[in-house]
Amino acid sequence: MTQRVLFVCLGNICRSPTAEGVMLHLLQERGITSVVVDSAGTSAYHVGEAADKRSRQEANRRGVHLPSRARQFVVADFDRFDWIVAMDKDNERNILALARNNDDVNKVHLFRDLEPNGVKGLSVPDPYYERNFGLVFDICQRGCAGLLSEMGF
Numbered sequence: 001m002t003q004r005v006l007f008v009c010l011g012n013i014c015r016s017p018t019a020e021g022v023m024l025h026l027l028q029e030r031g032i033t034s035v036v037v038d039s040a041g042t043s044a045y046h047v048g049e050a051a052d053k054r055s056r057q058e059a060n061r062r063g064v065h066l067p068s069r070a071r072q073f074v075v076a077d078f079d080r081f082d083w084i085v086a087m088d089k090d091n092e093r094n095i096l097a098l099a100r101n102n103d104d105v106n107k108v109h110l111f112r113d114l115e116p117n118g119v120k121g122l123s124v125p126d127p128y129y130e131r132n133f134g135l136v137f138d139i140c141q142r143g144c145a146g147l148l149s150e151m152g153f
Contacts, residue, residue, distance in 0.1 A: 003151055004036045006077055007111070008095060009087040012041030012070035015124050015136055016087055017051035019111065021059050021066035022140040023147070032153055039068050040077065042094040046070040058133040078104040085147065087111050088123030112139065114146040 005023065007016040016039035023037045050056070051066040059066045075098050077084065084107045086092035092110050099105045112122040124140070127133045 002034050002036060003083065004081045005038070005083040005085065005147065005151075006073075006081040007037075007039040007085050007087065008042060008073050008091055009039075009124075010041055010043050010091055010126070011046045011128075012039055012068070012072075013046045013049055013052045014055050014127050014133075015140075016041065017066045017068040017070075018055050018059060018133075018137055019085070019087065019140045019144060020068050021051075021064045022137070023144045024067070025064045026144055026148060030148075030153065032148075035151070035153075038081070040071050040073040042073050042091050044072045047072055052128065054127070054131065054133050055136075058137050062137060064137075073098075075100065078107060082107060083147070083151070084108045085111050085114070085143075088126070089121075090123075111143045114150060115139070115142045116146045116149065117142070 007019040009015040020037050020039040047070050049070045056066050095108050111124050112119045127136045
């Protein structure tokens with residue numbers, strides 16, 4: 001059975017495309033073909049843009065490709081995805097505000113809650129201004145590995 005994962009941040013150019021790329025890389029490494037991955041932003045600031053150049057540079061340095069183009073999260077994403085993973089608490093609140101019912105709510109998870117080392121309740125820092133792209137990549141690696149475990153892989 002195919003599982004579908006959507007990573008969501010604010011503009012969909014730094015954190016969520018990094019998580020998407022890391023997850024795609026892990027799936028390829030493990031030979032898992034039953035997971036579909038995408039990313040989105042709660043804002044429309046960057047619709048159509050590639051991931052931030054600095055995110056792409058960090059990913060390339062680590063052998064990971066970031067294929068996404070920014071798009072905005074829409075209510076229909078609740079129907080298309082099994083896992084909706086918010087990169088921070090603000091975006092989690094924005095997503096939950098659009099939820100139509102408990103089924104929608106139950107699909108929403110905070111990214112760092114999925115990390116295996118128990119960092120529940122923390123947000124992935126936004127590297128756009130802080131320029132901590134390496135740290136964000138490391139967090140994405142841990143969180144995606146944890147998500148795969150939660151998914152039964």
